[in-house]
Amino acid sequence: MTTESRPTLPMASTGCSCCAPSTTNDREVSSPPSAELSTRTTSYAVExxxxxxxxxxxxxxxxxxxxxxxxxxxxxAGGxxxxxVTGSxxxxxxxxxIEDAGYSLARS
Structure with a gap:
């Protein structure tokens, strides 16, 4: 998996996680074998x-x-x-x- 660096966009706000330089180590994320999971659609609140x-x-x-x-x-935007997500x-x-991409799940 290759990681590309993304330049800051001219109109991007300073609070935009995707345009800010990464301060965490990039690491590959894997999931458990799909045989253990069934296909479903789930919604996540992302901040x-x-x-x-x-x-x-x-x-x-x-x-x-x-x-x-x-x-x-x-x-x-901003909320x-x-x-x-549909899948297993x-x-x-x-x-x-989501967290490795620079965002967080909202607390329920």
């Missing part, structure tokens, strides 16, 4: 996304996981966005992928 670039970053991180069939994001990936792997 910190402010633009379409943020959405693309989260979609890319989630789609990299084994077992993910589809990802859709309803962006609420709590909804990521809807464990919730823990999804949480890790």
């Amino acid at each position: 910190g996304m402010t633009c379409g670039h943020c959405v693309g970053t989260v979609i890319e991180a989630i789609k990299a996981l084994e077992g993910v069939e589809d990802v859709r994001i309803d962006l609420q 709590v966005s909804t990521a809807t 990936t464990a919730s823990a792997a999804l949480r890790t992928a």
